[in-house]
Amino acid sequence: MTILLSTLNARYTHASLGLRYLYANMAELQPQTQLMEFVIGAKTADVVERLLEKQPRIVGFGVYIWNVEETTRVVAMLKRVAPQVRIVLGGPEVSYEPGEQPIVQLADFLVTGWGDVTFPALCRQILHGPQPLMKIHAGVQPRLEEIRLPYASYSDEDIAHRTLYVEASRGCPFKCEFCLSSLDKTAWPFDLDQFLAALEGLHARGARLFKFVDRTFNLNIRASLRIMQFFLDKLEAHPDDPVFAHFEVVPDHLPEALKEAISRFPPGTLQFEIGIQSFNPAVQATISRKQDNEKSADNIRWLRMHSHAHLHVDLIAGLPGEDLESFARGFDRLVALAPHEIQFGILKRLRGTPIIRHTEAYGMVFDPAPPYTVLATDRIDFNTMQRLQRFARYWDLVANSGRFAHTLPVLLADAPFANFLALSDWLYRNTDATHRIALDRLAALVGEWLCERGLNAAQARALVESDYAGQAHRLHRKPKPAPAEAAPRRQARHLAA
Known part of the structure; x- marks a missing residue:
């Protein structure tokens, strides 16, 4: 293959939408282009070996916040053992602040922003001339009907x-x-008839x-209702x-027509x-951020009471101007609304985002x-x-896991x-760990904590066992590697977006 499109996904169950757009x-x-996806954690030499087995002239890498460090090692090794291979980078992580990134220095070319038109054009230049003079190519944003x-x-x-x-x-x-x-x-819609025809084709094939990766699925209610x-x-x-369909929705925009449609979905089909x-x-x-908090809370409450949708609600700690007490009040308010999951995240400074303008005024220090x-x-x-x-990690283990x-x-x-x-503080003092805590040990620790908080031992044991019993039949089996067909879990936010 002359051209390889590659990336390192966070999990096997993730499939790169960006690479498929390019393809x-x-x-x-x-006909001379092929997709080759890997998973983070793969050995660098193994990835490079598999890429070079195809004898490519061009390798395009999708670079994201979760894979940039490993992709940098892959690119570095590729340039050492096969310097003749042209390496083209793209993706959100390298589209901004490229001058300070080692991976950009190692690569031959970079396409910033949208690559649907610009990447194929760059490949034509590399293969057939005239050779591109510039290293960095700003992605052309075509009309969606041209994609x-x-x-x-x-x-x-x-x-x-x-x-x-x-x-x-x-x-x-x-x-x-x-x-x-x-x-x-703004947001740009694809032609809805064409999009639904594509979904029909996927469903017919067994999907x-x-x-949905749309940032604002319920912005255009007419389109939302058709989908x-x-x-x-x-x-x-x-x-x-x-x-099963997953949508990202604006919390304060849930008109009656949309509520009626949502209420018709049976359990286990909508998230x-x-x-x-x-x-x-x-x-x-x-x-x-523009958000009507009262309307958002009312909508979450309605969804819990009148729909079967699984609700995954995000909070971010560390935002400029928010102290611990303010975050705690927001967290308690959200708990009272009883979503199925609360994704408790810590603020990340994504390259290119305007959040950086608050660094000095709010004393923000980023890794x-x-x-x-x-x-x-x-x-x-x-x-x-x-x-x-640590709170965020233990919250996933205890609350979001559904085991307690x-x-x-x-x-x-x-x-x-x-x-x-x-x-959370007590668990860390007693384990010095936030990962690799076996379920039986975690259950025992939770029971011990309840006793320390005043519950008698028999009550604590009975309470924990009421949850633990449903898991116990799996505890003593020899762990199996996750099969390829395992049902994918929701990504933690998205880093993948």
């Missing part, structure tokens, strides 16, 4: 074993400064799990072979990712290594931020944030 738009170069949709590029293996990422629109009209989408001027009706029709026609990020109006104003997590602000010191990092459904309300009681932070 779909290679035109006459497509070939990528969904036919999902293989049968992708459909059988991986999450299928789709998008009905690109861009975002909102300006939240921690997000790269704040750089967009049942669709994850939801597509899935409702499939559920009605194939009740024994249901589809919403809802970005609250902060309930503090002053913080929201600082980061240019210089990916994923560029905030280490301290003028409101939250380094030690407290470390405690919050009966125990969790007792753990949280009347002060959810304060109580769970105390548990």
